[in-house]
Amino acid sequence: MESRDDMSPFVRKLRHGARLTEDDEAILTRLAEPLHRVERGDILPEGTEARSIVLIVEGWACRYKQLENGQRQITSFFVPGDLCEPFGAVPALTDHTLSALTPVRLARVAPHAARSAAGASSRVEEALWWDLLLADAIGREHMVNLGRRSAVERLGHFFCEMHLRLEMVGLVDQSSYDIPLTQAELADLFGLSAVHVNRSLQELRGSGFLSLRDRRITIHNVGALRELSMFDPAYLSLQHRVRT
Amino acid sequence: MESRDDMSPFVRKLRHGARLTEDDEAILTRLAEPLHRVERGDILPEGTEARSIVLIVEGWACRYKQLENGQRQITSFFVPGDLCEPFGAVPALTDHTLSALTPVRLARVAPHAARSAAGASSRVEEALWWDLLLADAIGREHMVNLGRRSAVERLGHFFCEMHLRLEMVGLVDQSSYDIPLTQAELADLFGLSAVHVNRSLQELRGSGFLSLRDRRITIHNVGALRELSMFDPAYLSLQHRVRT
């Protein structure tokens, strides 16, 4: 049995969603095998038929939609431990592109495997549903970001969110973590132009909220940044309970 | 057995997601009982514990988040046949408010009931997952709307989307349907101000794309409106297939 720190990020993450036994964790670990490597770039282009669910084990990925007029909107980000589709997804044509933002190690989970894992243990089932609800909650918050927050607030909110998401899988050191994204990618995430992302970042740096150099961010005052960006961590900690 | 037209909107909708037998439809019909009525206003405020999943049978509802600074963002719309949460949702504190935009008739589905319906028939299971994926796809498209489309495009896209969603449950007559929303509500959906929604609507009316009076919309040229707003119906018709 692996030590707690060696566990896959997927298992580490799902521990937040249900009280897992060793058997449960073994089931989940088996789901995340075998590993594949992919380079930076599209993994599943739009219109491809998805026959398996991608689970990110290492690296960052995103899902985006490309518009006819050349614009792009990133709709979600994936970090180690994240499932890129709902665990019960039916094989279907994708309406979006799944893309690796860095070289990625991933596992391809067959839909029937994920469902039967849920059937094998009610705690695994709870954990998988918890993970799905978490992804939804992140998506909703992203909509609020896009619709109602200013550029600086969007950036601040995102950095707060990634801080907690990465902490769940042990990828945060103090208040700093790697963030392998270009400003253009951030722009496509926030629905802004790259130029404006640049200026907003400078504002956040200039006001002392954070440092961002060489693809690593350090948040100097988490409380202040959360207040600035109206970040309420509640949506990331959907509390779990044993099913009755 | 009810005739095809009398079926609940939920069953009508899920028929698009899987080939249901009469037994399957009976299972789904039973899920949508008994009915409750609620008046216009919040159904489940943020922070409430959701112990059941709301299914809209008649009327319109939405989910929104309220920001500290008074702004509001609607993250999703629900019309008859829509499940307001993933069907396997765990009882948990909600991070958003579910609100009735009109008087609503709804059913409260117990999570275990939804899951056991899925367990009872693989076709029902497929249909429920299809519905969940559809809701996700709608959410992604909403993000694209918020992030990358102009005000006029957002409105146009939404009208095209509702046209198809309502058609699925038989609520469209020709190219016109009831749309019981104020301009302020549309503004909170699109991340715009009510004033700007008003002006954008006038632009759409003035250019002859649609009429909107007395809470009823008529789209005069669906093709033209789709082109204007870069609406691609593909995301709403995730094709289904029998699980292997």
Add this chain to the structure above:
DNA sequence: CGGACTCTTGATTGCAGTCAACTAAAGTGG
């Protein structure tokens, strides 16, 4: 009849986009 909504219109403001130029770093190939 007053009050609350909803819709409309005008005037002004401001956040973010676009265009453009420049630097620096990093990869590529002859």
Add this chain to the structure above:
DNA sequence: CCACTTTAGTTGACTGCAATCAAGAGTCCG
């Protein structure tokens, strides 16, 4: 090994879409 290209980040000038502020009209309702 060094031109050449590409990518990422930065800065300035200007533009424009949408927000804000404000006021008025029509409707519904108690």
